[in-house]
Amino acid sequence: MPRARGKSRGAGRPLDQSGAPAGGTWRRGRGEEGGTRLRRAREADREGEESRRDGGASGEAERGLHRGEPGPGPGPGPVGGGRGAPGRFPPPPLTLPPSPPPPQAMLLQAEPVGRPVLQLITIRPISTGNGPPRYRMLMSDGVNTLSSFMLATQLNPLVDDQSLTANAICQINRFIVNTLKDGRRVVVLMEMEVLQPGHAVPAKIGNPVPYTEGNAPSLSLAKAPPGPSKWLGNAGSSGILSTPGGSQVKVVPIASLNPYQSKWTICARVTQKGQIRTWSNSRGEGKLFSIEMVDESGEIRATAFNDQVDKFFPLLELNKVYYFSKGNLKTANKQYSSVKNDYEITFSNETSVVPCEDAEHLPSVQFDFVPIGNLEGASKDSLVDVIGVCKSYEDAQKVTIKSSNREVSKRELHLMDTSGKTVTVTLWGVDAEKFDGSRQPVVAIRAARVSDFGGRSLSVVSSSTLLVNPDCPQAFKLRGWFDSEGQHLESVSISSGRGGPAAGGSNTNWKTLQEAKSENLGQGDKADYFSCVGTVVYLRKENCMYQACPTPECNKKVIDEQNGLFRCEKCDREFPNFKYRMILSANIADFQDNQWVTCFQESAEALLGQNAAYLGELKEKNEHAFDEVIQSANFTSHEFRIRVKLETFNDESRLKATAVEVKPINHKEYCQRLILNIRRNAARLG
Numbered sequence: 044m045p046r047a048r049g050k051s052r053g054a055g056r057p058l059d060q061s062g063a064p065a066g067g068t069w070r071r072g073r074g075e076e077g078g079t080r081l082r083r084a085r086e087a088d089r090e091g092e093e094s095r096r097d098g099g100a101s102g103e104a105e106r107g108l109h110r111g112e113p114g115p116g117p118g119p120g121p122v123g124g125g126r127g128a129p130g131r132f133p134p135p136p137l138t139l140p141p142s143p144p145p146p147q148a149m150l151l152q153a154e155p156v157g158r159p160v161l162q163l164i165t166i167r168p169i170s171t172g173n174g175p176p177r178y179r180m181l182m183s184d185g186v187n188t189l190s191s192f193m194l195a196t197q198l199n200p201l202v203d204d205q206s207l208t209a210n211a212i213c214q215i216n217r218f219i220v221n222t223l224k225d226g227r228r229v230v231v232l233m234e235m236e237v238l239q240p241g242h243a244v245p246a247k248i249g250n251p252v253p254y255t256e257g258n259a260p261s262l263s264l265a266k267a268p269p270g271p272s273k274w275l276g277n278a279g280s281s282g283i284l285s286t287p288g289g290s291q292v293k294v295v296p297i298a299s300l301n302p303y304q305s306k307w308t309i310c311a312r313v314t315q316k317g318q319i320r321t322w323s324n325s326r327g328e329g330k331l332f333s334i335e336m337v338d339e340s341g342e343i344r345a346t347a348f349n350d351q352v353d354k355f356f357p358l359l360e361l362n363k364v365y366y367f368s369k370g371n372l373k374t375a376n377k378q379y380s381s382v383k384n385d386y387e388i389t390f391s392n393e394t395s396v397v398p399c400e401d402a403e404h405l406p407s408v409q410f411d412f413v414p415i416g417n418l419e420g421a422s423k424d425s426l427v428d429v430i431g432v433c434k435s436y437e438d439a440q441k442v443t444i445k446s447s448n449r450e451v452s453k454r455e456l457h458l459m460d461t462s463g464k465t466v467t468v469t470l471w472g473v474d475a476e477k478f479d480g481s482r483q484p485v486v487a488i489r490a491a492r493v494s495d496f497g498g499r500s501l502s503v504v505s506s507s508t509l510l511v512n513p514d515c516p517q518a519f520k521l522r523g524w525f526d527s528e529g530q531h532l533e534s535v536s537i538s539s540g541r542g543g544p545a546a547g548g549s550n551t552n553w554k555t556l557q558e559a560k561s562e563n564l565g566q567g568d569k570a571d572y573f574s575c576v577g578t579v580v581y582l583r584k585e586n587c588m589y590q591a592c593p594t595p596e597c598n599k600k601v602i603d604e605q606n607g608l609f610r611c612e613k614c615d616r617e618f619p620n621f622k623y624r625m626i627l628s629a630n631i632a633d634f635q636d637n638q639w640v641t642c643f644q645e646s647a648e649a650l651l652g653q654n655a656a657y658l659g660e661l662k663e664k665n666e667h668a669f670d671e672v673i674q675s676a677n678f679t680s681h682e683f684r685i686r687v688k689l690e691t692f693n694d695e696s697r698l699k700a701t702a703v704e705v706k707p708i709n710h711k712e713y714c715q716r717l718i719l720n721i722r723r724n725a726a727r728l729g
Contacts, residue, residue, distance in 0.1 A: 158214050158215060158216055159184070159214070159215050160212065160213070160214050160215075160238065161182045161183060161184055161212075161213055161215060162182065162183045162184075162185070162210065162211070162212055162213070162244070162247065162248050163180055163181075163182055163207065163208070163209060163210065163211045163212075163213055163241065164180075164181040164182060164183050164188055164209065164210075164247060165180070165181045165209055166178050166179070166180045166181075166194075166202065166207065166208070166209065167179055167180075175196045175199065176196075176199060177193060177194065177196065178193070178194040178199070178202055179192065179193055179194075180192040180193070180194060180232075182213075183247065183248065183249070183251040184251070185248050185249040185251060186249065186251055186252075187251050187252060187253065187254035188251045188252065188253050188254060189230075189253075189254045190253075191227070191228060191229050191230055192229075192230050192232060193229050193230070193231050193232070193303075194207075194231075194232055194235075195231055195232055195233045197233075198232065198233075198234075198235055201235070201237060205240075206237050206240060207237055207240075207241075208240065208241030208242070209241050210241040210242075210244040210245070210246065210247065211237050211239065211240050211241040211244065212237070212238045212239040212244060213235050213236065213237055213238065214235065214236045214238050215232060215234075215235055216233075216234040216235060216236060217232075217233040217234035218230055218231060218232050218233055218234075219231050219233060219295070219299045219301070219304075221301075221303050221304040221305070221306075221307075222304070222305060222306040222307075229303070231301070231303060233299075293308065294308050294309060294310050294366070295307055295308065295309060296309070296338060296339070296340035296341070297309055297311060297336070297337070297338050297340050297341045297342065297343050297384070298340035298341040299340070300343065300372055300386060300388075301372060301386060302372045302373055302374070302386060304372060305369075306368075306369060307368065307369070308366055308367065308368040309336075309338065309343075309366070309367050309368075310338060310364065310365075310366050310367075310399055310405070311336035311337060311338045311343075311364065311365065311367060311405070312336060312337055312338070312362065312363070312364045312405045312406070312407060313334050313335070313336050313359055313360065313361055313362065313363055313364075313365065314335050314336060314337050314342070314361075314362070314407060314408040314409070314489075314508060315333075315334060315335035315361070315408070315489065315490075315506070315507070315508040316332070316334050316359060316360075316361050317332050317333045317334070317505040317506065318332065318472055318473060318505065319331070319332045319352060319356060320332065320505060329348060329349045330348070330349060330352050331346055331347060331348045331349075331352060332346070332347055332352055332356055333345065333346045333347075333505065333506065334346075334359060335380075335382055335506075335508070336365075336367070337405070337406055337407075337408075337409060338405055338406075339405065339406065341383065341384060342382050342383060342384060342409065343382060343384045343386065343387060343388060344375065344380050344382045344384070344387045344388070344506075345367070345370065345387065345388035345389070345390060346387065346388070346389055346390070347389075347390040348389070348390070350392075351390040351391070351392075351394065355390060355394075355396060358396060359396065362407060362408075363398065364398070364399040364405055365396050365397060365398055365399055366395075366396070366397040366398075366399055367388070367394070367395070367396055368394065368395040368396075368397075369391065369393040369394050369395060370388045370389060370390050370391055370393075370394045371388065371389040371391055372386050372387070372388055372389075373386065373387060373389065374386060374387075375387040380490075380506055381426035381489075381490040381506065408489060408508055408510065408513075410428045410430070410487060410489055410515070410517075411428050412428050412429060412430050412487075412517060413427045413428060413429055414460060414461075414462050415429060415431060415458065415459070415460045415462055415464045415465065415466045415537065416460075416462035416463075416464045416537070418466055418493065418499045418501075418537060419498070419499050419537050419552075421493045421499060422493065423493060423494065423495045424492060424493060424494075425492075425493045426490040426491065426492055426493075426506075426507075427490075427491055427493060427501070428487075428488065428489050428490065428491070429458065429460075429466070429468075429487070429488050429491055429501065430458075430460065430485065430486070430487040430488075430513075430517050430518065430521060431458030431459050431460045431465075431466070431485070431486060431521070432458065432459050432460070432483055432484070432485055432486075432521060432522070432525045432529065433456050433457070433458060433480040433483055433484055433485075433486050434457050434458070434459045434465060434483065434530075434534060435456075435457045435480070436454065436455065436456045436457065436478070436480035437454055437455040437456075438454070439452045439453065439454040439475045439476055439478075440452070440453055440454070441453075451471055451472050451475075452471065452472055452473075452475040452476045453469060453470070453471055453475055454469070454470045454474075454475035454476075454478060455467055455468065455469055455470075456468045456469075456470065456478070456480060456486065457534075457536070457538075458486055459525070459529060459534045460521060461521065461524050461529070462719070463529075463532055463534055463535060463715075463716075463719035464534060464535050464536070464537050465534040465535070465536045465537070465538070466499065466500060466501055466536070466537055466538050467500040467501070467536070467538035468486075468488065468491065468500070468501045468502070468503065469500065469501070469502045469503065470503050470509070471502075471503065471504075474503055474509055478511075483525070483530075484511045484512050485511070485512050485513065485518045485521050485522055485525075486509070486510070486511055487509075487510045487513045487515070487517075487518065488501070488503060488507055488508070488509055488510075489507060489508040489510075490504070490506050490507045490508065491503055491504075491507050492504050492507070498536070498537050498538045498552050498572075499537050499538060500538040532715055532719070535553055535716055535719070536552075537552060552572060552573045552574060553573070553574050553575065553716060554573040554574070554575055555575060555633055555634075555635050555636070556575060556577070556631075556632070556633050556635060556636035556637065556638050557635035557636040559573050559575070559638075559685075559687065560636065564687050565687030565688050565689055565698050565699075565700075566689055566698075569688075570686050570687065570688035571686070571687050571688070572684065572685065572686050572687075572703070573684075573685055573687070574682060574683065574684050574685070575633060575682075575683055575685065576633060576680060576681075576682055576683075576708060576713060577631035577632060577633050577638075577680065577681065577683050578631060578632055578633070578678060578679065578680045579629055579630070579631055579650065579676055579677055579678065579679055579680075579681070580630050580631065580632050580637065580677065580678065581629070581630040581677065582627060582628070582629050582630075582650075582673050582676055582677060583627070583628040583629075584627075584669075584670070584673045586626075587625055587626060587627045587628075587647070587673075588623055588624070588625050588626075588655065588658065588659055588662060589623075589624055589626070590603070590609065590621040590622075590623065590659075591621060591622050591623070591624040592611040592613065592614055592618070592621070592622075593618050593620055593621055593622050594611075594614060597611060597613055597614055598624055598644075599611050599612065599613040599614070601618065601621050604617065607619060609621045622655075622656070623655045623656055623658065623659030623660075624643075624644050624655055625642070625643070625644055625647040625648070625655045625658070626641065626642075626643060626647070627641070627642040627646075627647040627650065627651075628640075628641055628642075629641075629642055629650065629702070631683060638685075638700055639700065640683065640685060640700045640701060640702045641699070641700070641701045641702065642701075642702045642705065643701070645704075646702040646703065646704060646705045649681075649704075649705040649706060650676055650679075650681065650702075650705050651672055651673070651676050652672075652676070653672060658672065680708055681705050681706065681707060681708065682704075682705070682706050682707070682708050682709070683702050683704070683705055684702065684703050684704035684705075685700050685701065685702055685703070686700070686701045686703050687699070687700050687701075
């Protein structure tokens with residue numbers, strides 16, 4: 044049979060057909076057990092050397108053993124037989140390659156082991172209800188077997204495609220050790236590589252016996268009174284917590300936590316602490332608060348309810364480091380959290396929190412800032428990180444939440460960044476009451492919720508983190524830019540472009556006419572609003588004025604009764620007078636496109652520079668003078684605030700644009716916007 048060779052990266056030595064290292068026996072040992080194996084291996088070597096001297100066996104004859112060739116000679120203990128043939132002794136027992144694989148005890152204790160190489164003896168599925176299948180495995184290191192192995196669900200494809208079968212040789216690249224409630228330990232294989240499939244290894248290697256844990260040291264959290272704790276190791280990997288009571292407990296990274304663990308300890312920094320919230324429904328009432336914490340391996344969210352709120356809320360402080368032990372792990376609800384972790388923690392009666400005094404190596408709040416200008420493309424209800432200078436802010440006010448009928452504080456900030464754009468941010472509760480924007484601080488917000496009310500705005504929710512003048516490079520850069528340049532610029536707000544009319548001033552969503560069309564504004568369920576600078580190229584004067592009901596609340600057209608009275612069908616009344624109102628259709632253009640817009644009373648008066656009462660009288664008495672007023676408005680430029688909405692009439696859909704506001708161009712602001720656009724485009728190209 045040809046000789047098959049495999050390569051174990053953990054060992055760096057080839058394997059023969061049975062999975063043993065080619066070119067001799069691998070020897071390893073640890074403690075008394077390892078010493079016994081080492082002596083046996085040396086004795087086997089001496090016996091083999093004597094056999095080669097006495098029997099005259101060549102190296103080629105010895106290699107023939109592995110091919111199953113018969114031994115030709117008699118004698119005590121030879122393999123095979125044949126008259127006159129030299130006797131040969133069997134090779135030493137096969138063992139697994141020299142991984143960094145340690146004894147099974149090291150695996151169970153989660154000690155650093157490199158990348159151990161093991162053989163799979165058996166694998167069987169276990170019941171998980173409606174969840175994905177899970178597999179329990181019996182594995183061997185050539186000396187001992189251990190049945191406390193479980194395959195992580197992300198490795199199930201190895202079973203599905205028959206890559207992982209009995210006798211397979213596997214290299215364990217990453218694993219975690221979970222302790223069950225009854226004290227037993229389970230080794231969960233997170234990353235694994237099949238070096239040789241089961242069909243290529245004919246049998247079990249060696250004669251392994253079941254491993255018994257014996258007097259393996261058990262790790263438990265110190266029950267001594269709280270005091271200074273000492274951290275031994277690295278937060279990114281397993282480490283040791285040493286407490287004043289003298290006990291030690293293994294600390295695991297956040298990235299290794301999963302719902303199959305019951306006993307664990309992490310060392311993490313609190314990067315977000317929410318306020319206490321209460322609820323009341325048909326099932327009862329209660330309270331909760333949540334925190335977010337981070338270590339070098341990742342981040343996770345934790346929530347405390349009821350009694351745990353009273354216990355942990357006064358203890359936990361923002362940006363401080365603690366040891367967290369025990370708690371229930373479950374799948375995270377991404378609707379309420381932006382934390383990059385598939386799981387979250389719920390504090391229980393067994394949860395322990397111990398301050399850590401020596402943890403400067405742990406990171407602080409991690410941000411992924413989105414430029415304010417890019418928020419216009421952000422999805423509604425998405426969570427984003429932003430940073431900006433508080434250019435202005437409103438006073439805190441009390442509002443009533445309709446859903447709970449409770450009163451809370453609310454405050455709006457206007458943040459600006461180097462894009463020259465501002466966004467409105469709403470603070471609630473204590474954040475709204477305590478915020479001080481008098482010195483125009485730099486504000487960083489993690490996980491702010493995006494709203495489409497009034498264009499794009501942000502809200503600081505319970506899962507958000509608000510930092511004023513944070514200690515980070517982005518804040519320093521923004522501070523320098525604002526002090527030298529930004530404070531002199533008129534900002535452009537993105538917080539009143541969609542969902543409602545603008546309040547005037549700079550709170551606009553500036554677009555060119557072509558941009559408004561290419562972005563399909565008005566095609567959704569709600570009307571969209573944008574601002575532009577346009578020039579009037581044509582005014583349609585026909586039927587631009589009508590006689591309306593004189594009551595302030597009604598603009599309905601009246602009917603001339605030809606008896607000096609005017610009847611309003613809506614009010615069901617007759618009046619001796621009326622008022623003039625205007626509906627003016629105008630075609631406006633900019634440097635890219637043109638658009639028909641409808642101007643009602645106030646907009647039409649601003650466009651023509653005359654009020655409707657005067658124009659109505661002028662039209663009745665001097666038609667020629669009225670035409671001159673219309674003509675004089677052509678080729679004049681204005682700032683237009685436009686509402687666009689797709690409307691359907693007689694089964695025909697068309698986009699209707701209405702000028703809700705017309706005002707003179709503020710050339711200073713307009714030029715500043717152009718300069719910002721030039722700089723932004725130059726930076727993009729450059």
